[in-house]
Every structure is written in C-alpha cells, then in structure tokens.
Amino acid sequence: MFNSPTSQTASNESGSAIFTRKLHSLVDLQCDRTWFEELQNRLTRGGPWDDWTLYQLTMEAEQAKRIESFEQLLSLRSLPSFEPMPHQISTARKVVHEMGGRAILADEVGLGKTIEAGLILKEYIVRGLAKRILILVPASLVLQWVRELNQKFGIAAVAQKKEHTWGYDVVVASIDTAKREPHRDIVLGTDYDLIIIDEAHKLKNKKTTNYQFANQLRKKYCLLLTATPIQNDLDELYNLITLLKPGQLGGQSEFAANFVVDKRLPKNEDQLQEALSTVMIRNRRGDGGIHFTKRFVKNIPIELSADEKALYDAVTGFVRERYDESGGDMSSMLSLVTLQREVCSSRDAVFLTLVNLFKKTAEDSPLRPKIWELVDKIKNIKANTKAEKAMELVKEFGEKVIIFTEYRATQEYLLQFFRAQNMVAVPYRGGMNRGKKDWMMDLFRGRAQVLIATEAGGEGINLQFCHHMINFDLPWNPMRVEQRIGRVHRLGQTEDVKIYNLCTLGTIEEHIVNLLHEKINLFELVIGELDHILERFENGEGTLEQKLARVLIEAGNDDALKEKLSELGSSLSRIRDEVQTGSSAYAAAPDLLVKLDSLGESVEVRP
Amino acid sequence: MNEKQVHKFINRYLDATECQILEKSPAHFTVKLSPHADRELTNRPYYWSFVDRVNAEPETMTFLFVTDKQKYDAALEATATPPAEQGAEAAGSPEAAANAALGRSLGFVHGSLAAPARIPREDLYFGARKLDQVFDAAKAKGSFVYLFQEPDKRSSNPFSSTPYTAWLGVNLRVEFACDRKREEIHSFGISLATGTCLEHFHERLLTMKLSPRLPANVHITKNGISFNKALTIAEQTLEKKLRSYDYSWAADATARLEEELERINGYYEPLLQNALDENKSAVEEQFTQRQAEIRWQYEPRVTVSAINCGIFHLEGID
Numbered sequence: 001m002f003n004s005p006t007s008q009t010a011s012n013e014s015g016s017a018i019f020t021r022k023l024h025s026l027v028d029l030q031c032d033r034t035w036f037e038e039l040q041n042r043l044t045r046g047g048p049w050d051d052w053t054l055y056q057l058t059m060e061a062e063q064a065k066r067i068e069s070f071e072q073l074l075s076l077r078s079l080p081s082f083e084p085m086p087h088q089i090s091t092a093r094k095v096v097h098e099m100g101g102r103a104i105l106a107d108e109v110g111l112g113k114t115i116e117a118g119l120i121l122k123e124y125i126v127r128g129l130a131k132r133i134l135i136l137v138p139a140s141l142v143l144q145w146v147r148e149l150n151q152k153f154g155i156a157a158v159a160q161k162k163e164h165t166w167g168y169d170v171v172v173a174s175i176d177t178a179k180r181e182p183h184r185d186i187v188l189g190t191d192y193d194l195i196i197i198d199e200a201h202k203l204k205n206k207k208t209t210n211y212q213f214a215n216q217l218r219k220k221y222c223l224l225l226t227a228t229p230i231q232n233d234l235d236e237l238y239n240l241i242t243l244l245k246p247g248q249l250g251g252q253s254e255f256a257a258n259f260v261v262d263k264r265l266p267k268n269e270d271q272l273q274e275a276l277s278t279v280m281i282r283n284r285r286g287d288g289g290i291h292f293t294k295r296f297v298k299n300i301p302i303e304l305s306a307d308e309k310a311l312y313d314a315v316t317g318f319v320r321e322r323y324d325e326s327g328g329d330m331s332s333m334l335s336l337v338t339l340q341r342e343v344c345s346s347r348d349a350v351f352l353t354l355v356n357l358f359k360k361t362a363e364d365s366p367l368r369p370k371i372w373e374l375v376d377k378i379k380n381i382k383a384n385t386k387a388e389k390a391m392e393l394v395k396e397f398g399e400k401v402i403i404f405t406e407y408r409a410t411q412e413y414l415l416q417f418f419r420a421q422n423m424v425a426v427p428y429r430g431g432m433n434r435g436k437k438d439w440m441m442d443l444f445r446g447r448a449q450v451l452i453a454t455e456a457g458g459e460g461i462n463l464q465f466c467h468h469m470i471n472f473d474l475p476w477n478p479m480r481v482e483q484r485i486g487r488v489h490r491l492g493q494t495e496d497v498k499i500y501n502l503c504t505l506g507t508i509e510e511h512i513v514n515l516l517h518e519k520i521n522l523f524e525l526v527i528g529e530l531d532h533i534l535e536r537f538e539n540g541e542g543t544l545e546q547k548l549a550r551v552l553i554e555a556g557n558d559d560a561l562k563e564k565l566s567e568l569g570s571s572l573s574r575i576r577d578e579v580q581t582g583s584s585a586y587a588a589a590p591d592l593l594v595k596l597d598s599l600g601e602s603v604e605v606r607p
Numbered sequence: 608m609n610e611k612q613v614h615k616f617i618n619r620y621l622d623a624t625e626c627q628i629l630e631k632s633p634a635h636f637t638v639k640l641s642p643h644a645d646r647e648l649t650n651r652p653y654y655w656s657f658v659d660r661v662n663a664e665p666e667t668m669t670f671l672f673v674t675d676k677q678k679y680d681a682a683l684e685a686t687a688t689p690p691a692e693q694g695a696e697a698a699g700s701p702e703a704a705a706n707a708a709l710g711r712s713l714g715f716v717h718g719s720l721a722a723p724a725r726i727p728r729e730d731l732y733f734g735a736r737k738l739d740q741v742f743d744a745a746k747a748k749g750s751f752v753y754l755f756q757e758p759d760k761r762s763s764n765p766f767s768s769t770p771y772t773a774w775l776g777v778n779l780r781v782e783f784a785c786d787r788k789r790e791e792i793h794s795f796g797i798s799l800a801t802g803t804c805l806e807h808f809h810e811r812l813l814t815m816k817l818s819p820r821l822p823a824n825v826h827i828t829k830n831g832i833s834f835n836k837a838l839t840i841a842e843q844t845l846e847k848k849l850r851s852y853d854y855s856w857a858a859d860a861t862a863r864l865e866e867e868l869e870r871i872n873g874y875y876e877p878l879l880q881n882a883l884d885e886n887k888s889a890v891e892e893q894f895t896q897r898q899a900e901i902r903w904q905y906e907p908r909v910t911v912s913a914i915n916c917g918i919f920h921l922e923g924i925d
Binding site for chain 2: 021023024026027028029030031032033034035036038039040042043047049050051052053054055056057058059060061062063064065066067068069070077078079080096097100101102126127128129154156191215216218219220221242245246247248250251253
C-alpha cells in the first residue's frame with residue numbers, strides 16, 4: 001500500500017489520496033497520503049498494531065535499498081554471482097545516464113549484449129523505474145533469456161506460454177507469438193516501462209508485420225540488440241532508429257539527402273556518427289589477444305562393407321524409383337531422402353523409418369514387398385563400420401569424447417555397442433527433462449568417457465571440459481553443426497578442440513561433408529559468420545537443407561548430382577568470401593556499411 | 608547490506624516472527640518457519656487456503672538460509688572431504704557389500720526415500736529475490752505501530768504519575784525522478800500535544816525502549832492538535848526543506864524533454880502533411896502516443912510516500 005507510484009499513469013489512477021502542489025517552476029510535488037488514512041482507520045478500530053522489531057527492520061531494508069544518487073550503477077551491488085566485464089558496465093552506465101534508456105546495443109558477436117541488457121534492466125528495476133517489462137526474442141532463445149535473467153540477475157522473468165502469462169511483470173516472448181491474437185491486443189494495450197528486442201536486425205524492413213507491431217508498442221525505455229545494425233542497406237539503420245527515436249536522423253527525405261549517396265554508400269560520415277552516438281553503442285573485439293583456442297578438423301573416410309554398400313545402393317534405387325513414379329512431386333519425396341541419410345548413420349536408423357513407411361502404405365500396395373527387400377538387406381548387415389571406427393577413435397584419445405548423431409535409433413545402437421565393449425557412455429537428448437539432462441552432464445563430467453548426444457541446441461550444455469568431438473553423421477543444416485561445435489569450443493575451453501567427421505565414401509554423406517567443410521569452411525568460421533552466410537544464401541527461398549534435398553532427388557545420376565552440388569558449393573564459397581571480405585578466419589563480425597568505431601570500445605576477450 | 612548485516616537482519620526477523628532456529632553459524636541458519644513466516648515466504652497460497660479451510664494443523668517448511676555463501680561453501684567443503692574418504696574405506700566393509708547386494712536384487716533405491724525430507728537452500732544476499740521477499744514480509748507486518756516508551760526503573764515512585772506525550776511518527780521516502788531517479792528518507796515526529804516537529808525522529812526512537820503495553824503510573828497528556836493538523840505540519844516542514852534544494856536536474860530533464868518533443872515533431876509533422884487521408888488518423892495516433900511516452904520518460908517529478916508510521920507515547924511534555 002506504500003508502494004510509490006512508479007509511473008505517472010499509476011499515480012493518476014490512485015486518485016484521491018494523492019495531493020499535488022507546485023514545488024518549483026518545473027516540478028510538482030505529489031504527496032501520497034494513503035498511509036495517513038490507514039493509520040486513522042486503525043486508530044478508530046483500535047488496531048491491529050504491528051511489531052516494533054519488524055517496524056525497525058522495514059526501515060533498515062528501505063535505507064539499504066535507498067537510491068542515493070542519480071549516477072551510480074546500483075545493479076552492481078546486487079549481483080554476487082558474476083562479475084560483468086568493464087565494457088559491459090560502461091555500456092550500461094552510458095545507456096542509463098546519457099541515453100535516457102533508449103539505445104541500440106550493437107556489440108560484435110560474443111561480447112555479451114545480453115549481459116549489458118540485463119544490467120540495464122536490473123538497474124531500472126532496482127531504481128524502481130521499471131516494473132512492467134517485455135522482452136521479445138526469437139522463439140529458440142526464449143528459455144535461454146529466462147534462465148540467464150533468473151540465474152545471473154535474480155530477475156523473475158517468465159517465458160510466455162499461455163495468455164495469462166502476460167500478467168507477470170517480466171515476460172520473455174517470441175515476437176511471432178506476441179504479434180498474433182489473442183496476445184496482440186494484450187501486449188499493445190500495456191504500457192511497458194522497458195522493452196528489449198533481441199536480434200533486432202530482423203526488424204530492418206518497415207513493411208513487415210513484425211516491424212509494424214514493434215512500432216505500435218507503448219514503452220518508456222527500449223533496447224534493441226543486434227550485431228549487424230546496417231548490413232545491406234542504410235534504410236535498415238534508419239528504420240531501427242525510428243523505432244527508438246523517430247526523427248533522430250531527420251525525416252526520411254532529410255536522411256536520404258544528408259547521409260545517403262546510394263543505398264549502400266553513406267555520406268557525411270562524421271555527422272552520421274555523431275547522430276548515431278546518442279542512440280547506439282558498438283563495442284568491438286580487439287585485434288590483439290587470441291579469442292579462442294584452435295580447432296582441428298579431420299574427416300575420417302570410411303569404406304562401407306559390402307553388405308552396407310548393398311543396402312545403401314538399394315535404398316538409393318528405391319528413392320529414385322519413387323521419384324520417377326511421383327512425376328516430380330517434391331513434397332512427398334523429402335521424407336524419402338531421410339532414408340538415404342539414415343543408411344549412412346546406422347542400419348537401426350533406417351530400419352525404424354522403413355517400418356514406419358511400411359505401416360503407412362496400403363496392404364495391397366506394390367511398395368510393401370520392395371520395403372521388405374530392403375529390410376532383408378538390413379538383416380544381412382552384421383557390423384557397423386562407422387561404430388567400430390568411432391570406438392577405435394575413442395580408445396585412441398583416452399580422453400572424454402562427445403559423439404553427435406542425428407538419430408535416436410543410432411544413439412540407442414551406439415549406447416548398446418559401447419556397453420558391449422565395456423566403454424561407459426551416457427545419452428543426452430532433447431526430450432529429457434532438465435533434471436535428467438543435468439544428471440547426464442554430471443555423469444559425463446565425473447564417470448563416463450563418452451557422451452552420445454542427439455541434441456546440440458538448447459541451453460545449458462556447456463562442455464568445456466571435453467575437447468574431442470565426433471560427428472557420427474552431419475546435419476544438413478549448418479547452424480546445427482555450428483551449435484554442436486559451440487558446445488565444446490567456447491570461452492572457457494583451455495585446450496585446442498579436435499573435431500572428427502565420420503564420412504562414408506561413395507555416399508551422399510561424402511558430398512555433404514565436402515560441402516560443409518570445403519565450401520563453407522564451416523569448421524573454421526567465427527561465431528556469427530555462418531548466420532550471415534546462410535541469411536544471404538537462403539535469401540528467403542528455402543533453407544540450405546531443402547535445396548540440398550531437391551538437388552539430390554532431381555539429379556538423375558551421380559555425375560549430374562556432383563555438378564549440381566558443386567554449383568551450390570561455389571555459390572556458398574562466393575558468399576563466404578564476401579562476408580569475410582579479406583579478413584582472417586578469426587576476424588570480427590562482417591563489415592558494416594558505416595564504420596562505427598567511435599561508438600564503443602575495443603575489448604580484448606581471452607578465454 | 609553486506610553479509611554480516613544480512614545475517615543480523617535475518618536473525619532478528621526470525622526471532623520476531625518466532626521461527627525455530629534448528630542450527631546456525633555466522634554464515635547460515637537452518638530454520639523451521641513459524642506459520643506466520645511460512646505464509647509470507649514460501650509461496651504456497653493453495654496450501655494455506657487448504658489449511659485454513661479444513662482447520663488442519665499446518666506443517667511449516669524448513670529452510671537453509673545461507674547468509675555468507677563463500678564462507679558456508681568453504682566450511683561445507685572442509686567437512687565434506689573426510690567423509691568421502693571414509694566412504695571409500697567403507698566400500699570395502701561387509702556392510703557396504705551387503706548394501707550393494709541389496710541394491711542389485713531390489714533395484715535402485717532413490718536416496719530421497721531413505722534420507723530425511725529435503726531442506727531447500729536459499730542464498731540470501733543483497734539483491735536476492737528471497738531476501739527481497741523477507742523485506743516485503745517484514746514490511747507487511749511492520750507498517751503501523753502503537754507504542755509506549757518504557758520508563759526508567761529508577762523513577763518508579765508508585766505515588767507519582769509520569770506525564771507522556773503522544774507523537775505522530777512517520778518515515779517518508781522522497782523520490783526525485785525523471786528518466787533517472789534518486790531518493791531520500793526523512794523521518795518526522797510531531798507532538799500531538801504541542802505541534803512540535805522533530806526531524807530524525809526514527810533515530811531518536813531507536814535509543815528508547817518501546818513496548819506495546821501502557822506502563823504503570825503513566826498518564827497521557829491530552830492532545831492539543833488534531834491528526835490532520837499534525838499531517839499538515841509534517842508535510843509543510845518537508846516541503847519547506849525541499850524548496851531549498853537544487854533543481855538543476857529537473858531543468859536538465861525538462862530541456863531533454865523539450866528537445867525530444869521537438870525531434871518527434873520534426874518527424875511526424877511532415878509525415879502528417881503528406882499522409883493520405885485514410886492513414887492520417889493512424890499517424891496522428893502514433894504521434895500522440897510518442898509524445899506521451901516522452902513525457903512519461905522525462906517529465907521531472909517529486910513524490911512523497913510513507914515507508915511506515917505510528918503513534919508513539921514518549922515521556923515528558925513536548
């Protein structure tokens with residue numbers, strides 16, 4: 001009842017108990033008298049009266065929480081569990097004290113934009129300036145944000161799940177959910193003290209519904225997080241800033257006249273920088289210090305046994321036949337491509353899919369006998385060459401190894417295979433609940449030599465204590481490969497990281513490994529680069545994964561396949577070269593159209 | 608608040624709410640909460656509404672409150688190492704072998720079945736959510752008091768009656784806010800007999816012994832002024848003080864506010880002029896919204912609200 005009004009709207013509502021008078025030509029004094037009314041109530045009723053000790057404690061708590069000055073960064077005194085880096089602190093300070101709480105945080109990847117946003121958020125909460133807070137992030141990052149805010153900052157953030165979740169003070173949601181009914185009305189009807197939007201470069205186009213939604217939000221403070229505020233087009237920057245501070249770069253026409261020569265070429269850069277300096281902070285990685293330990297990548301070629309090869313060829317033939325029959329209908333084919341990929345992993349994986357396929361076909365279908373033929377071929381296979389090779393590698397390292405596979409069935413098979421050979425291995429997969437995941441991590445850290453994982457994404461699996469990694473099979477989505485590597489190769493890893501790709505010769509797998517390794521140079525990219533390469537490559541026309549499947553199916557024979565894949569490959573390497581533009585493999589994020597060096601500091605990051 | 612202060616604070620809170628401290632060190636408390644503290648601190652509204660409805664005997668929770676994490680963890684580690692060694696030795700003993708055999712035939716027995724009920728651990732440091740909850744809990748039952756000063760023992764003449772004066776005491780928080788904020792805390796005491804107004808009243812109270820019961824041989828002086836008058840005196844004293852402050856921060860905030868409003872005008876006015884008729888109202892609405900946001904963000908204001916208050920009967924006529 002004594003809670004001071006945190007916003008003016010609130011004070012207007014509580015009405016009668018608040019008395020306002022002029023204190024200074026610019027300032028009103030508002031006295032909240034609810035306490036006095038309640039005291040009189042209790043006097044007339046003869047109580048109830050509170051405890052003297054608790055009265056004193058209340059006062060002590062308030063004295064401890066008191067905000068002594070405008071300037072300090074108070075959030076720092078309530079974060080015992082971690083220490084922010086100096087550039088993060090100075091960024092938070094600048095946003096709160098000089099920028100009025102509206103800013104684009106545009107640090108290069110890996111410097112901790114989330115931490116900076118968390119510090120600012122905490123600061124406003126501690127100062128009682130923000131209570132209702134909305135954090136909009138890509139769906140895949142929602143839980144990560146919630147965990148980070150809870151663990152690092154002690155902020156009770158809640159992931160938006162149901163309609164009623166919007167009632168919480170600090171809500172993390174995906175923008176795609178928030179912009180849809182019934183959420184839309186609730187969100188647009190709320191006055192948010194602070195809104196944070198992560199990956200804000202996705203809002204660069206003002207014609208999109210996401211942008212228009214973001215522009216309608218009602219907010220006091222606002223943070224936009226992006227590592228690439230201006231990549232393709234100067235208008236992108238203009239649109240982002242319009243979300244924060246409309247008019248900061250003048251009207252659209254003034255902006256064009258003052259700062260733009262061509263869509264991709266700025267003019268009056270000094271003035272532009274000056275105008276930007278009040279809304280944007282960009283810290284960069286320093287050129288000195290080594291940021292990460294090294295990565296060594298080795299492809300392990302594997303010759304399939306005669307039985308395995310026979311199965312692979314049979315499955316390939318089966319898929320081609322289906323394609324010819326379908327008359328070029330792609331949609332039904334995509335699942336069949338999976339068969340081919342699975343053969344390269346384990347017979348167990350392909351068996352499971354075949355059984356499911358069998359169940360789905362009609363009883364009198366001519367397909368059924370054909371599927372049984374394949375199953376017969378599976379029965380012939382007595383050993384898994386890949387698994388044997390993996391075992392050999394694990395024994396050779398004599399150290400902890402993480403093995404990634406795409407398929408549950410392969411994972412089960414490997415667990416069994418390793419157990420049979422007295423090698424302790426533990427599983428890890430997405431479907432496990434949090435507790436079980438933590439348990440598996442502990443087992444791997446403490447007792448098991450091998451972790452066999454089907455999931456690399458998601459939060460919380462940090463395996464810096466392990467520096468050997470085997471890709472038993474490779475996902476076709478390079479981001480997932482990157483995620484796998486990121487589990488092991490990250491800040492805190494003290495050893496060089498060794499990555500082994502098991503690669504069955506004469507199969508589609510060989511092509512994929514070649515594409516990812518040679519053409520994208522995936523294994524040596526800096527965190528964040530891959531994002532940009534893929535964004536440009538896909539360009540809204542379907543993912544690399546989809547394109548690969550199409551190429552695979554449409555190519556009639558091996559030569560045609562090779563040719564098409566090499567086309568894909570060279571367009572990828574071209575984009576990669578563009579993105580890297582002359583910088584070394586460990587260079588910072590890609591070049592922006594405008595040099596933003598004066599908008600932040602240079603930070604040496606050491607593991 | 609440093610670790611020591613937190614520790615002392617928690618100790619006094621637990622005492623005041625009659626919680627049962629099972630174990631304590633300078634770095635922690637293991638405590639079985641009193642029903643009152645349990646209601647405030649465990650976030651179990653359903654449980655409590657159940658207890659209240661069926662009139663059941665409540666089972667309160669036990670917590671491990673760690674007030675100095677570093678010290679506590681260090682102590683824990685120091686004591687944990689020897690038992691681990693013992694464990695290794697014991698593994699060779701017949702008893703352990705028997706247990707292992709039992710485990711094989713009966714399957715895995717989850718530790719929590721055998722172990723006593725789990726005691727949740729809360730690290731209480733300044734900024735921790737649980738500590739904030741304790742702060743709130745203290746406030747919920749520490750807001751309005753009605754107290755009497757306990758007389759010194761020596762003046763206990765059974766035939767003389769000591770005159771007491773009733774005071775309205777209030778602790779006020781003053782917030783100076785724009786897009787930034789600072790705060791002050793002022794404590795006033797107003798004699799209801801004479802209207803005398805004292806500053807730093809809370810500090811003065813801390814030097815006295817206070818009790819909720821009226822002591823013997825005491826008479827309370829009749830109030831000379833009304834409560835409303837006392838309130839006015841407190842507010843006016845504060846206002847007079849605040850008027851003498853430096854308001855350059857407010858001037859700066861106003862200047863920023865004007866600048867921001869101008870910037871927005873510069874953006875929306877041409878936009879409005881060029882807007883098609885069907886869009887005009889939407890643009891206008893957004894323009895108004897942006898202006899309101901800027902005012903909300905920057906407008907300087909001073910607000911006064913009470914932290915807590917009470918009626919205090921103190922010795923003497925003032």
